[in-house]
Amino acid sequence: MAVDERDAKEKDAKEPASSLGKLSRRSFLSHMGAAGVATAATAVTPLAVSTAIAETQERTAPQTQAIPGTMPVTLKVNGQSYSVQIDPRATLLDTLRETLHLTGTKKGCDHGQCGACTVHINGRRVNSCLTFAGMQQNVEITTIEGLGQPGHLHPMQEAFVEHDGFQCGYCTSGQIMSAVAMVKEPWGTGDSDVKEAMSGNICRCGAYPNIVAAVQAVRRMA
Numbered sequence: 001m002a003v004d005e006r007d008a009k010e011k012d013a014k015e016p017a018s019s020l021g022k023l024s025r026r027s028f029l030s031h032m033g034a035a036g037v038a039t040a041a042t043a044v045t046p047l048a049v050s051t052a053i054a055e056t057q058e059r060t061a062p063q064t065q066a067i068p069g070t071m072p073v074t075l076k077v078n079g080q081s082y083s084v085q086i087d088p089r090a091t092l093l094d095t096l097r098e099t100l101h102l103t104g105t106k107k108g109c110d111h112g113q114c115g116a117c118t119v120h121i122n123g124r125r126v127n128s129c130l131t132f133a134g135m136q137q138n139v140e141i142t143t144i145e146g147l148g149q150p151g152h153l154h155p156m157q158e159a160f161v162e163h164d165g166f167q168c169g170y171c172t173s174g175q176i177m178s179a180v181a182m183v184k185e186p187w188g189t190g191d192s193d194v195k196e197a198m199s200g201n202i203c204r205c206g207a208y209p210n211i212v213a214a215v216q217a218v219r220r221m222a
């Protein structure tokens with residue numbers, strides 16, 4: 001291999017590492033965290049939501065109508081109304097993710113044990129894996145996509161970024177949805193109260209101290 005060609009390859013190999021090295025943990029988390037804490041919220045603008053809805057309805061309605069045994073449901077999610085055909089056994093979690101393509105709500109255990117699937121129903125936190133979608137018509141469903149938007153995060157999302165309240169981020173949308181509802185519930189003021197109130201949300205990465213710090217920061221603002 002010619003010397004010039006080898007030098008060029010070595011230069012190319014070094015450049016990505018050096019540019020990554022310029023990122024501080026804080027700036028990296030601020031960018032990735034915004035995506036993590038808002039998950040799909042950071043990627044889904046109202047326009048994108050409406051586009052997704054139209055595409056989803058166009059794609060799924062003819063297909064699901066052709067499947068015997070499905071039922072029509074109308075769900076109000078993040079202020080938008082969705083009319084779809086679903087299996088009567090479909091959970092709210094699966095309907096949000098698989099039919100409405102709102103994938104910010106995560107599936108961890110699918111058994112009501114981890115809290116990753118937490119959404120709000122009429123403002124109260126609920127494990128969406130434990131309720132049938134067909135039972136949630138005529139209620140207000142809020143997912144992480146409806147909480148904040150890029151450049152306009154919910155204070156709880158901002159607090160999670162500020163306090164590094166996540167690592168891999170898989171539990172984070174559930175943690176934030178749970179925390180937002182928890183702040184309005186009649187809990188005591190101590191860290192132990194936050195830990196008890198948030199005990200239904202498991203974090204495999206063990207980010208608990210920072211999650212508590214984020215929740216307490218928001219509670220102090222209230």
Ligand code: FES
Pocket residue numbers: 106107108109110111112113114115116117118127128129130
């Ligand atoms: S996925 Fe619903 S509680 Fe774990």
Ligand code: FES
Pocket residue numbers: 165166167168169170171172202203204205206207
């Ligand atoms: S941040 Fe990884 S599971 Fe909670």
